[in-house]
Amino acid sequence: MKRLFSLIVLFSFFQSAAQLKPSDSIRLENLLKQMTLEEKIGQMNMYTGNIFGDDPVFTADFKYDDLKNGRVGAVLNVNGIKNTRLLQEMALQSRLKIPLLFGNDVLHGLHLLFPIPLAEAASWDIGLMEKTARIAAIESSARGNNWFFQPMVDITHDPRWGRVMEGAGEDPYLGSLIAAARVKGYQGNKLGDTNSVMATAKHFAAYGAAVGGRDYNTVDMSNQELWNVYLPPFKAAAEAGASSFMNSFNTLNGVPTTASSYLQRDILKGVWGFKGFVVSDWGSVGDMIAHGYVKDAAGAALASVTAGVDMDMEDQIYKKQLPRLVADGKVPVELIDDAVRRILAKKFELGLFDDPFKFIKEERWQKAINNPAHIATAREMAGKSIVLLKNEVPKGRTSPVLPLSKNVKTIALIGPHIMSVRENLGFWSPWWPDDSARIITQYQGIKNKVSRGTTLLYAKGCEVSDTSTAGFAEAVRIARQADVVIMSMGEQYDMSGESRSRSDITFPGVQEALIKAVYATGTPIVMLINAGRPLVFDWAADHVPAILYTWWLGTTAGGAIGDVLFGDYNPSGKLPITFPRSVGQIPIFYNHLSTGKPPKNDSVAYYRTGYIDLMQNPKFAFGHGLSYTTFEYSSLKMSDSIIKSGESVRVSLSVTNTGKVSGEETVQLYLRDRVASIVRPVKELKDFKKVVLKPGEAQTVIFEITPDKLAFYNEQGKLITEPGEFDIMIGSASDDIRLKGKFELEG
């Protein structure tokens, strides 16, 4: 064991040295030599600031004392320039003057709020997601935050899980691209640049597979499922240079991830060569007692530090238990040195030893939060996150409901979110009051678009989730007077998020009854659905002619919604996660296995993997999203139909805008490995291209099917490729395949 730990330390010495300037590497080693054990363990200890306000910044005096005596390495939830400066000054009173890291959950912007991450994922615009991450870093790094607990890269198949709003949906390929983009956005060109902050890939690992979608719940899965579905976005984040990883609250196959040497040492720090440090989630070290994995705090500290958790968030277990464990020889000091070296290396990389106050600059803060280009980016991202689920010709009309004319005579605005302010921002946006003046409500967004001759009528109709129908009559009355109704329905902002799993993901309260009452007037309805997750709205989806999924779009929500409603932006969003027909259909996802009895249709018994009381397919499929125009796919060509190992297949096709307005299409490439030693999904997203086309314009789209796109992990976590036939499917959605082909990989 001792030899193993010496190897770990040697490895980490060279790793941290590898990423630092030689002078900083020498400074780090000299500093480490001077540190007492208590000071070393202090670097592995993180405290939270006052999450209920900014004064006092710590709610317990011992935290101040620990800070001044070098027993704290990082803090989180400390906001504002005054408090950040205060704590940094205290940290510099310690003997060795080691500066603090300041972490925060800047999930989708700090002051200026972008769409929630799941909404951004619906844009499939990787470059734009990197850009919004960059802006969040520019803002936050001027206000003291130099460490984001983002990106959250958990794949999930379960929309009952409240944290689905934090991630990128169900697909490993899309999730991996987004993970890397966000890491690059946060960290910029390199750590140490003025507005570069550390990124954290979380929650490591498989947190999104909690049984029943119930937060913090148990996770059990095969190794090949872990490697092929849940680990790829983490691997992508590590390869993109993420500075830290955060472990998750769940057990994985009976072991709390906080104590998983397999995840943290074998895979992350071993196979993937991760040079940063691992931070526990809030109290996840101590949680191991409740898990029944250890009997006491000493056991929790031993299990965590041995498994590779370098920093303990908020539960003081490392601070209280590690000194004794080291004294008793149960934790070799080399392990402590490895953890401390990793943490200090990041502080040197950030430049904190050269200027501990570099991230606390009022003038930079003011410049960042008043940059019109940032607002424009937020509005662009909000528009691109909107998914047009449906847009049909209502009874008695000759054209689809959307886009609306700006000269409509009378519009009835109905629903609990038409006037909402806070709701547009979703969960994990605690600092929203700082920027509340700039939030564009949906009402305002619509009002800004329509002509002076348009009359806007408004009735809330109902609350988000109470039982009163008292507002129905007024809603019905104004619907009857209008040429079109816009209804804005959905969740409360905090019905999705951490510890917000829901057993029933239909519209809360009496919303569906309100929709039915307004529908009965016969006035065509456009419905906006605001939520942090896929909701189940079977009746509305079958009856309402036009539906836009508007998630939680952030500060510019109303503006972006107005842009789409009135055609100033032609919606291009595509679902990053499957929408089930009912809760009973969960889990349902596109990249499933075939089974031995693949469904023929809904009526053939014994050949269905669905239910006798429900259609087989989901309500809306992964990759689904309509446009105000139409696109035709044609002329599929392949460079080869038989390839050898290591060779690629070039696929080209033509995409034509066959409608009357310009639009953006996300052309999706799916593959199926027909026969394999571990059966492969019926289709897997392996590439996509976004094309913007004017009416009548055609563009050639080219995909390179490279060898890596044919590989999969076996149960040992080894990436392998097996010869055989591969199907090519190219389409506008996973259930809207327009062109097919196939090729063979020779043995």
Ligand code: GLC
């Ligand atoms: C929470 C979350 C984690 C977050 C951390 C700090 O419990 O699980 O995502 O970053 O604590 O707020």
